[in-house]
Amino acid sequence: MEFSYAAVRAAVRPLPPTPMWSYPVLDAAVGATVHVKHENTQPIGAFKVRGALNLLATSRGGTVTYSTGNHAQAMAYASHRFGQPCTVVMPAAANPSKVAAVQAWGATVVLTGDTLADAEAHAVTLAAETGQRLVSPGDTPELLAGVGTLYEEILTERPTLSAIIVPVGSGTGAAAAAVVAAEMAPGCEVIAVQSAASPAAHDSWRAGDLCTRPNQTRVEGLATGRGYELPQALMRKHLTDFVLVSDERIAEAQRLLAAKAHTLAEGAGAAALAALLEFPDRFAGREVAVVCSGGNASPRELADLA
Ligand SMILES: *Cc1c(COP(=O)(O)O)cnc(C)c1O
Secondary structure, rough: OOOOOOHHHHHHOOOOOOOOOOOOOHHHHHOOOEEEEEEHHHOOHHEEEEEEHHHHHHHHEEEEEEEHHHHHHHHHHHHHHHOOOOEEEEOOOHHHHHHHHHHOOEEEEOOOOOHHHHHHHHHHHHHHHHHEEEEOOOOOHHHHHHHHHHHHHHHHOOOOOEEEEEEEEOOHHHHHHHHHHHHHOOOOOOEEEEEEEOOOOHHHHHOOOEOOOOOOOOOOOHOOOEEEEHHHHHHHHHOOOEEEOHHHHHHHHHHHHHHOOOOOOOOOHHHHHEEEEHHHHHHHOOOOEEEOEEOOHHHHHHHHHH
C-alpha cells in the first residue's frame, strides 16, 4: 500500500470546503484559541464522505464494504453520486436508523453476525463471489487521500496553527493529517485522540505493532478493536502524539459544543475538544484546530446528554 501527500493533492473535491469557526465563549471556557472544523456539515454528517468520493471517482464495477456507521453512509452516498452499485455488510444488530440511511442512498445492506469482524468475513466472501472490489475502511489509500483534503483546507486557512487534534477509530484521519501537516506546516503538531474504552489504535501506535484490544466505548466513530496497517505505518512516521480520554470527558465536550458553539456533535465529533479539556496545561494559550468529525448523534444519544 502506497500513500503520500501527492495523492492528497490529486484527490477529487466534488464538495465545497467545510467551514471552520471559532467562538470566543468556547475559547474562554478552554483557555486556548480553538478553531472548530465543521465536518458535521457534510451531506452525510461526517468527514468520511471525502474518502469515499475520491475512491468512487476512479473505481468501476461496484464495491463491497463493511461498517457499523459513517463509513457505510459515505460509501453509499458516493456510490449513488457516481452511479455505481454498493453493498454494505453490517452486524445483525446494527442501528436501524443507520441501516435505513444507507439503503436510502440506494446501497444494498446485508445484515449478518454479531460483530464487525463477522461482517468483514462475510464481505470478503461476497467480494470474491461477485468480483467486486472489497473496500477496507482503514487500509485503503484512496480513502486516506480524500480525507487528507480536510487537513489541506485547515492548513491553507490557518498555516500557523500550533496543533491539530484528530479523533481516531481506524486512524485514516490522523494518518492523513500527519502526512499533510509534515508537508504544509512542519511546525504544527498533529495529536490523535481515542477513547480509553477502545484503545486499539493508541496502543498499536505506542507499541509500534498492530494490537487487538477490548472495544467498549459507547462512541461509535471511535469504536475499533484493532489497529490498521496503513494508517499505523504513517502515524509511526509523522504523528506528534496520541492521547486517551474517557467517554465521560467526551460527553462533557459534546455538551460544551452544544452550549458554546451552536453545534450538535456525535461523540466522536467532540473527542478532539475532550483532549483539550483533559490536558488544559498542555494547550493553554495556544492556537489549535479541533476536528468536529461528525454530527450523527442518535436521538437516544442526545437525550442522554441532556
Ligand atoms: C470514522 C470516524 C472517526 C474516526 O476516523 P478514522 O479515520 O476511522 O480514525 C471519527 N469521527 C467520526 C464522526 C467518524 O465517523
